[in-house]
Amino acid sequence: MDRLHSMKVFAKVVEQGSFVRAAEIMSLSNAVVTRYIVDLENHLGTRLLNRSTRRLSLTESGQAFLERVRHILPEIEEAEAIVAMATKKPGGTLSLYSHVGFGQGQLGKLLADYSAAYPDVVLDVSISERAMDLVEEGMDIGFFSSLQKFDASMVVRKVGVAEVVLCASPSYLEKHGAPQTPDELSRHACLNFSHEHLRHYWHVRTEEGVRDIPITSQVVSNSALLLRDFALAGMGITMRPSFSLGDDLRCGKLRRVLADFDMGQVSVMMAYPSRRLLSAKVRSFVDFISERFPHPETDPWV
Known part of the structure; x- marks a missing residue:
């Protein structure tokens, strides 16, 4: 009945x-x-x-x-x-998760533009190095890096493939010079993310294969934002995915070094629990990101 x-x-x-x-x-x-x-x-x-x-x-x-x-x-x-x-007009609260590098480096401008287009949507943004379970924590959409593990049952769309780049401020390079070969990194101050395997060596892909280059870490931090600030302040060379550097490379606040060498790649994925019966707020955001990043196999941040 x-x-x-x-x-x-x-x-x-x-x-x-x-x-x-x-x-x-x-x-x-x-x-x-x-x-x-x-x-x-x-x-x-x-x-x-x-x-x-x-x-x-x-x-x-x-x-x-x-x-x-x-x-x-x-x-x-x-x-x-x-x-x-709610299924017709975007509105209500849209809860988003992002890992730290992408969230701090890119989401500010993206979400400002989305909010201007959809003013009835309230954005609730959580940024963490921990890969959140979207269903368990009640999140609508998440941005994950390929270095994270997340639920394979999610609907996933690749946003872009970020190059891992070496970069420093113009003031640092004017004072200390730019390294011309990977081996010269050993003589420079390095600004390093606090993964243990990166504290003493950086991995560089060369024609001979992957090499471990010994480095001296001037600063070690688990904050992508702090490492970016230290690099902008001229404290040394940092190795970061391009998405974590905002627009600093494009506007010249940071300059790439050893650009001809392959330091690796990190993909960014947008994920959400299901494509069935999407609310208007989720559908509008998915479409917004898809339009902003139409070529997901390229690096849109360098």
């Missing part, structure tokens, strides 16, 4: 004072309307209506039930209307 529909039929029968008129208004047959009322009474274990060939009247239980139904049905209709509206 569809209990909700039975309640609607019951309320309509009482409103019209007639099974026949209720059936006409709801485009149902008299037999179907009767069946809904009988099933509802059987479910509740009590008679709701006294009925004769000429008139209907509510029983005491029917009157009490009708009062509750008249409160419940408008709230359900309002809830249905809110949900239906």
